[in-house]
Amino acid sequence: MLLISKIALYTVVLLLVCAQAGNTLAGGDNAAVQSPKNVILIIGDGMDDHQISIARNYLVGARGRLSLDSMAHRSVVQVLTVDNAQPEKAVYVADSANSASAIASGSVTSRARIATSAGTDKDLPTLVELASAAGFRTGVVTTASVTDATPAAFYAHTNLRYCENPSMMKDALAYGRVPVDCSQDLIVNGGLGSIAEQLLSSDLDLAFGGGQKHFAMLGEGSSKSLLVQARESGFELLDSKAQLDKQYPNKKMLGLFARSTLPVVLRGQGGRGAEAAVPKQNGVSLPEAMPCENNPKFADTPSLKLMTEAALAHLSRESQAGFFLMVESASIDKQSHLRNACGSIGEVAQLNEALDSALLFAETHENTLIIVTADHGQAAQLIPSVSLYSNPDLAIYSPGKLFRIITPEGAVMAVNYATNDFVSEEHTGVNVPLFTNGVGKNILPSMLTQPDLFGVMSDYLGLDRQ
Amino acid sequence: MLLISKIALYTVVLLLVCAQAGNTLAGGDNAAVQSPKNVILIIGDGMDDHQISIARNYLVGARGRLSLDSMAHRSVVQVLTVDNAQPEKAVYVADSANSASAIASGSVTSRARIATSAGTDKDLPTLVELASAAGFRTGVVTTASVTDATPAAFYAHTNLRYCENPSMMKDALAYGRVPVDCSQDLIVNGGLGSIAEQLLSSDLDLAFGGGQKHFAMLGEGSSKSLLVQARESGFELLDSKAQLDKQYPNKKMLGLFARSTLPVVLRGQGGRGAEAAVPKQNGVSLPEAMPCENNPKFADTPSLKLMTEAALAHLSRESQAGFFLMVESASIDKQSHLRNACGSIGEVAQLNEALDSALLFAETHENTLIIVTADHGQAAQLIPSVSLYSNPDLAIYSPGKLFRIITPEGAVMAVNYATNDFVSEEHTGVNVPLFTNGVGKNILPSMLTQPDLFGVMSDYLGLDRQ
Numbered sequence: 001m002l003l004i005s006k007i008a009l010y011t012v013v014l015l016l017v018c019a020q021a022g023n024t025l026a027g028g029d030n031a032a033v034q035s036p037k038n039v040i041l042i043i044g045d046g047m048d049d050h051q052i053s054i055a056r057n058y059l060v061g062a063r064g065r066l067s068l069d070s071m072a073h074r075s076v077v078q079v080l081t082v083d084n085a086q087p088e089k090a091v092y093v094a095d096s097a098n099s100a101s102a103i104a105s106g107s108v109t110s111r112a113r114i115a116t117s118a119g120t121d122k123d124l125p126t127l128v129e130l131a132s133a134a135g136f137r138t139g140v141v142t143t144a145s146v147t148d149a150t151p152a153a154f155y156a157h158t159n160l161r162y163c164e165n166p167s168m169m170k171d172a173l174a175y176g177r178v179p180v181d182c183s184q185d186l187i188v189n190g191g192l193g194s195i196a197e198q199l200l201s202s203d204l205d206l207a208f209g210g211g212q213k214h215f216a217m218l219g220e221g222s223s224k225s226l227l228v229q230a231r232e233s234g235f236e237l238l239d240s241k242a243q244l245d246k247q248y249p250n251k252k253m254l255g256l257f258a259r260s261t262l263p264v265v266l267r268g269q270g271g272r273g274a275e276a277a278v279p280k281q282n283g284v285s286l287p288e289a290m291p292c293e294n295n296p297k298f299a300d301t302p303s304l305k306l307m308t309e310a311a312l313a314h315l316s317r318e319s320q321a322g323f324f325l326m327v328e329s330a331s332i333d334k335q336s337h338l339r340n341a342c343g344s345i346g347e348v349a350q351l352n353e354a355l356d357s358a359l360l361f362a363e364t365h366e367n368t369l370i371i372v373t374a375d376h377g378q379a380a381q382l383i384p385s386v387s388l389y390s391n392p393d394l395a396i397y398s399p400g401k402l403f404r405i406i407t408p409e410g411a412v413m414a415v416n417y418a419t420n421d422f423v424s425e426e427h428t429g430v431n432v433p434l435f436t437n438g439v440g441k442n443i444l445p446s447m448l449t450q451p452d453l454f455g456v457m458s459d460y461l462g463l464d465r466q
Numbered sequence: 467m468l469l470i471s472k473i474a475l476y477t478v479v480l481l482l483v484c485a486q487a488g489n490t491l492a493g494g495d496n497a498a499v500q501s502p503k504n505v506i507l508i509i510g511d512g513m514d515d516h517q518i519s520i521a522r523n524y525l526v527g528a529r530g531r532l533s534l535d536s537m538a539h540r541s542v543v544q545v546l547t548v549d550n551a552q553p554e555k556a557v558y559v560a561d562s563a564n565s566a567s568a569i570a571s572g573s574v575t576s577r578a579r580i581a582t583s584a585g586t587d588k589d590l591p592t593l594v595e596l597a598s599a600a601g602f603r604t605g606v607v608t609t610a611s612v613t614d615a616t617p618a619a620f621y622a623h624t625n626l627r628y629c630e631n632p633s634m635m636k637d638a639l640a641y642g643r644v645p646v647d648c649s650q651d652l653i654v655n656g657g658l659g660s661i662a663e664q665l666l667s668s669d670l671d672l673a674f675g676g677g678q679k680h681f682a683m684l685g686e687g688s689s690k691s692l693l694v695q696a697r698e699s700g701f702e703l704l705d706s707k708a709q710l711d712k713q714y715p716n717k718k719m720l721g722l723f724a725r726s727t728l729p730v731v732l733r734g735q736g737g738r739g740a741e742a743a744v745p746k747q748n749g750v751s752l753p754e755a756m757p758c759e760n761n762p763k764f765a766d767t768p769s770l771k772l773m774t775e776a777a778l779a780h781l782s783r784e785s786q787a788g789f790f791l792m793v794e795s796a797s798i799d800k801q802s803h804l805r806n807a808c809g810s811i812g813e814v815a816q817l818n819e820a821l822d823s824a825l826l827f828a829e830t831h832e833n834t835l836i837i838v839t840a841d842h843g844q845a846a847q848l849i850p851s852v853s854l855y856s857n858p859d860l861a862i863y864s865p866g867k868l869f870r871i872i873t874p875e876g877a878v879m880a881v882n883y884a885t886n887d888f889v890s891e892e893h894t895g896v897n898v899p900l901f902t903n904g905v906g907k908n909i910l911p912s913m914l915t916q917p918d919l920f921g922v923m924s925d926y927l928g929l930d931r932q
Contacts, residue, residue: 049515049542050843050896057895062546062556063915074542074912076515076899080528083877090528090877093850111854177857377516381847382895383885384559388577391643396888399865411549411556413895418884419849422862429523429848429879430516433542435912446540446901449529 036322037136038368039457040312040358041103043326044351045096045150046333046344046378048432054341054382054415055348058292061409066352067359068372071435078431078449079376084110087118092429096333097161099375099450100153104128104326106454106465114149114158114195121184123157123192127324127454130463132203137315137323139204141307143262143347144330145211146254147195150375154326156198158185165196165214165226187220194220199254200230205323206314208307209330210258212239230254241302244310253314255307263297264331266346268403274339274417277397284395289385289404289412292342304329305353312361322367324461327354336378337424341403341415344380362437369460370437371444373453377428379419385412502788503602504834505923506778506824507569509792510817511562511616512799512810512844514898520807520848520881521814524758527875532818533825534838537901544897544915545842550576553584558895562799563627565841565916566619570594570792572920572931580615580624580661587650589623593790593920596929598669603781603789605670607773609728609813610796611677612720613661616841620792622664624648631662631680631692653686662692665720666699671789672780674773675796676724678705696720707768710776719780721773729763730797732812734869740805740883743863750861755851755870755878758808770795770816771823778827788833790927793820802844803890807869807881810846828903835926836903837910839919843894845885851878 044051056066081091081098087110095111102108105115105124115124128138140151147156147164162174163182172180185191192198196214199207215226222229231237236248238255269290278285308327315323329351335343355372362368385404387396400418407413419426434453436444443456458465510517522532547557547564553576561577568574571581571590581590594604606617613622613630628640629648638646651657658664662680665673681692688695697703702714704721735756744751774793781789795817801809821838828834851870853862866884873879885892900919902910909922924931 050894053896057556057558062544062558065913069913071912074540076540078528090523090873090875091851092523092528092848092877092879093854095854177859377848379847379849381845381885382558382843383845383892384895385557387886387888388559388561388892389886389888389890393643394888396886398885399887400884407556409556411558413558416885418866419847419864419882420853420855420862421865422853422855422860424855426849426854428516429850430519446537447531447535 035367036316036319036365037461038316038322038365039324039461040368040370041326041457042351042355042358042370042372043100043150043328044332044348044372044374045328045330046336046376046427047329047348047351047374048377048428048430050380050382051332051336051344051348051378052433054380054413055345057413058345058405058407059349061407067355068352068435071372072438073436073441073444075434075444076431076447077373077434077453078447079429080108080449080451082108082110082118084118093427094376094429095149095427096375097149097153100150102450103375103453104153106451106458108451112161114152114156114161116157116159121159126154127457128155128202128204130458130465131324131461134461134463135321136461137205137319139206139311139315139323139325141304141311141325142209142328142330143304143350144209144328144334145214145260146199146207146209146256147211147214148330150328150330151207151209151326152195155202155204156195157192158182158195163194165194166217166220169194169220196226200226200233200235204252206253206311208253208255208257208311210256210260210262212256213259215256241300241306244302244306248314249317257302261331261334263301264295264335264343264346265298265350266292266342267295268340268342269293274341274401274403274415276401279395279397284397286397287402287404289406291406292345295346303353304350305357308354309357312357316365322461324457329354333378336380339401339403339417339425341380341405359437362439367439369439369457371434371440371453371457373434374432377430377432379417379425379428381416383414383416385414501833502785502831503927504782504788504831505790505927506834506836507792507923508817508821508824508836508838509566509616509794510798510814510838510840511794511796512802512842512893513795513814513817513840514843514894514896516846516848517798517802517810517814517844518899520846520879521811523879524811524871524873525815527873533821534818534901537838538904539902539907539910541900541910542897542913543839543900543919544913545895546574546915546917548574548576548584550584559893560842560895561615561893562841563615563619566616568916569841569919570619572917572924574917578627580618580622580627582623582625587625592620593923594621594668594670596924596931597790597927600927600929601787602927603671603785605672605777605781605789605791607770607777607791608675608794608796609770609816610675610794610800611680611726612665612673612675612722613677613680614796616794616796617673617675617792618661621668621670622661623658624651624661629660631660631683632686633683635660635686659686666692666696666701670718672719672777674719674721674723674777676722676726676728678722679725681722707766707772710768710772714780715783723768727797727800729767730761730801730809730812731764731816732758732808733761734806734808735759740807740867740869740881742867745861745863750863752863753868753870755872757872758811761812769819771819774820775823778823782831788927790923795820799844802846805867805869805883805891807846807871825903828905833905835905835923837900837906837919837923839900840898843896843898845883845891845894847882849880849882851880
C-alpha cells in the first residue's frame with residue numbers, strides 16, 4: 001500500500017508539473033483565474049498595412065520594428081458592410097461608423113449607422129452595454145470627439161453618425177452639405193437623443209477625447225447645457241492635460257480636451273500637404289521632398305498615451321471584475337482623408353506609444369487581453385519616389401497628389417493619394433491587420449471578421465451575447 | 467532498490483508522456499524525422515492584401531474564405547530594397563527581381579538585380595543552388611517565362627533581369643526603351659551567360675512556365691539553339707499541356723508552354739480594361755460595371771495547378787532527401803500593371819488552386835513546409851463603387867482609371883489604378899502577407915523580413931547557409 005501510495009503521489013506531482021508545462025507551452029494562463037479580466041481594444045482608424053509600412057519607414061526605418069510589429073500574434077480581419085436598402089447585399093468599402101458598429105455589436109450594418117441595424121434601424125447591444133451590465137467598468141479614449149463614429153458605436157445608437165449633438169438631430173447638414181435626419185432618435189419622440197446625450201446616459205465610466213462643442217449647448221428640451229447635465233449625472237469634467245495627473249476615485253470621468261478633434265502631433269514642413277506633380281519640358285517636376293515637423297497646435301494637447309494611462313489607472317483602481325477599454329487613434333484616417341502623410345505617421349506613433357502603456361499595464365495585470373486593429377483601409381499608397389519606369393524622355397507621374405517625405409534614415413518616401421478628386425480621399429476595402437498580446441494568442445484565429453472580433457472579446461469577458 | 471527502480475521507471479515513463487504532451491501542445495512534429503523534407507514556396511507576384519481582398523470578394527464573396535485564408539498561420543513580411551549606388555540607403559519600393567533575390571538568397575539588393583549584390587555585383591548563392599548541393603531536388607514553376615525575374619532569382623545571377631537570353635546581353639533595349647548591358651555576364655567574358663543559358667547549366671531538376679522565345683535562338687558562341695542544348699544536357703522538353711500527364715523518371719524537365727508569359731484565365735467583358743470616369747453635367751459617368759469572363763486565349767494553357775501537380779509528382783518520385791519547389795502566379799502583378807482587375811483575380815484563383823494541390827500533397831508527405839507569400843505590393847485599390855461623398859450636385863471620381871466589376875454575389879466592386887499616368891502602373895511598398903501550413907506554424911514569427919524567410923527555409927532543410 002505504501003509503495004502504491006508513493007507511486008500515486010509521485011504520479012500526481014509529475015502530472016501537475018506536466019500540466020503546468022503544457023499550459024506554458026500552449027501559452028495558457030489558468031494560473032490566476034480569479035484576477036480581474038480586462039480587454040484593451042486599440043483601434044487605429046484607417047490603419048491598414050500601408051499606413052503601418054509608411055509609418056514604420058519614417059519612425060524606425062525600413063528594417064525597424066514598431067511595438068505593434070512585435071506583438072505575440074497577428075491575424076487579419078475582414079471588414080464587412082451591407083447596403084441599407086438591401087441588407088443582404090454586400091458593400092465592399094466601409095466607413096468608420098458601420099465598421100466600429102460591427103466590432104462593438106457583432107452585427108454587420110450599413111454605412112453611417114451607429115450600432116443600429118441596416119434597413120430596420122434596431123438598436124444593437126454594444127460591448128460597453130453588455131460589459132457594464134456584467135459588472136465590468138467601461139471606457140472610451142479617442143483623439144477625435146468622444147461623440148465621433150468609432151467611440152460612439154460602443155455606447156450609442158443612431159441611424160446616422162452625424163447626430164452628435166442636439167442641434168444635429170433634424171433639418172441639419174453635415175459638412176455643410178449632407179442632409180441629416182435622426183428625428184426618430186429625438187427624446188421627444190421616445191428616442192435616446194443625440195450621441196452626446198446618449199454618452200451622458202450611458203454606463204460609461206470614462207470618456208476622454210475632443211468634442212467640447214457637442215456638450216456646450218443645451219440638451220434637447222432642457223434649460224441646461226450638456227456639460228451641466230454631465231456634472232449633475234456624476235461626471236468629473238476635465239478639459240486640460242494637467243488634470244489627467246490627478247485621481248478621481250468613485251467618479252465617472254468626461255475629459256474633453258479640444259473643441260472638436262484633437263490636434264495631431266506631426267505635419268508636413270511649414271504645414272505643406274500632398275501636391276500635384278507638374279509636367280515640364282523633358283520630364284516632370286515632382287513635389288519637393290520634405291521632413292515631417294512637430295505640429296505647433298499640438299502643444300498642450302494630452303497625448304493618446306497619457307489619456308490611455310489615466311484611463312487604465314482609473315478603470316483598474318480597486319477593480320474586482322475588470323474592465324473594457326476602447327482606445328482610438330482617430331486621425332490616422334482623418335489626416336489620410338486630407339492627404340497629409342506626416343499627420344497620419346504621427347498618429348500611428350501615438351497609437352504605438354499608447355500600446356506601450358497598455359503592454360506595461362498588462363505586465364502587472366495578467367488577464368489583460370490587448371487587441372490592436374484597424375476599422376477599414378485608407379487611401380494612402382507608398383509608391384516609388386522615382387517611377388519604376390523613369391527615363392529622362394518620359395514624364396511619368398501620379399494623376400493624384402503626392403506627399404514626398406525625407407525620412408530620418410535619409411531616403412525619400414512617396415505617398416500617393418489618388419482615390420478621388422474631391423477635398424477628402426476615399427476609404428478602401430482591404431482587409432485590415434490585427435495584433436494581440438500573448439493572452440490573445442490562442443483565442444484569435446489567423447483570420448476573422450469584425451463580428452467575430454466582437455465574439456472573441458465578449459467570450460473572453462464571459463458576457464451574455466444577445 | 468526495487469522501490470526506487472519502479473519509481474524511477476514510472477518517472478521516466480511519465481516524463482516521456484509529459485514531453486510528448488509538450489510537443490503536441492507546441493505543435494512539434496518530431497515523430498518522423500527520417501522522411502524527406504520538402505519546401506513548397508508559392509509566390510503570388512504583387513499579391514498584397516488588396517489583391518487578396520479583391521479576389522476573395524469576386525471568387526467566394528465578401529464573407530467567403532479562400533484556401534489561403536484558412537492556412538494554419540499568418541505572418542507579415544517586410545520587403546527590403548537598397549540603392550545600387552549607395553547600398554546602405556533604403557529604397558521603399560521593390561521590383562520582383564530584388565525582392566525574389568532577397569527571398570532566394572537572404573541578401574537585400576537593388577532593383578532589377580537577379581541574385582547579385584547591390585553595388586558590387588557579386589553572385590549571391592541561392593536556395594536552388596544550396597538545396598541541390600545538399601542533395602535535394604529543385605524546381606521552379608511559373609505562369610511567366612521561366613527566365614522572368616522571380617524564377618530567375620532562384621537559379622541565376624545577372625546584374626539586370628532583362629538579360630533573359632543571348633540577344634539581350636548588350637546593346638539591347640528592354641521594352642524597346644530601357645538600355646540593357648550585362649556584358650560582364652557574357653560567357654566570352656568569363657560570365658555565366660544569359661538567364662536562359664544559366665537555367666540550362668543550373669542544377670534545376672524542373673522548370674515549367676512560358677518563355678519559348680528565349681530558348682529558340684542560338685546560344686552565345688554556339689551553332690546550336692538553346693532548345694537543342696537543353697536536350698543534350700538531359701532535359702526532357704515539353705510544350706503542351708497533354709505532355710504533363712506523362713512521367714519522365716530520371717530526366718530533368720523543361721516545360722515551355724507559351725512564347726512568353728502564359729495567357730491568363732480571366733479578363734474583363736469583351737476584353738475591356740480599366741477606364742477613366744468622365745465628368746458630365748450634374749455629375750460623372752463612371753465606367754460601366756461588368757462581370758469577368760473566361761479569357762479565350764487561355765484555352766489549352768496548362769493551369770498553374772496542373773503544372774504544380776506534375777512538378778510535385780516528378781520531384782517527389784522515389785525521393786530520398788526531399789525537394790525545394792518555387793511556384794509563382796506571376797500575372798497577378800502583370801495584370802495589375804495593365805489595370806486589368808479581372809486578370810489579377812483569375813491569377814489569384816490559379817494560385818489558390820495550386821495551393822490546394824500542395825496542401826493535398828502535404829497530407830501524404832508529412833514534412834512538407836508550404837509557404838505562400840507575395841514579393842511586393844501592387845497598384846490596385848478597392849475603393850467605393852459610389853463615393854463616400856456622393857451627392858447629386860458633386861462629380862467626385864478617381865483621377866486614375868477604374869475597373870468596375872459586377873461580382874457573382876450581385877454587388878459592384880470598384881478597383882482603382884492611379885499610381886501613374888504611364889502604360890504600366892507602379893508597385894507599392896506595403897508589407898506583404900505570408901501564410902503557412904501547420905509545419906511552419908511554430909517556425910515562422912508573426913513578422914519577418916524577406917531575408918529572414920530565406921533563413922527559415924534554409925534552416926528547415928538544414929542547408930549550409932554561406
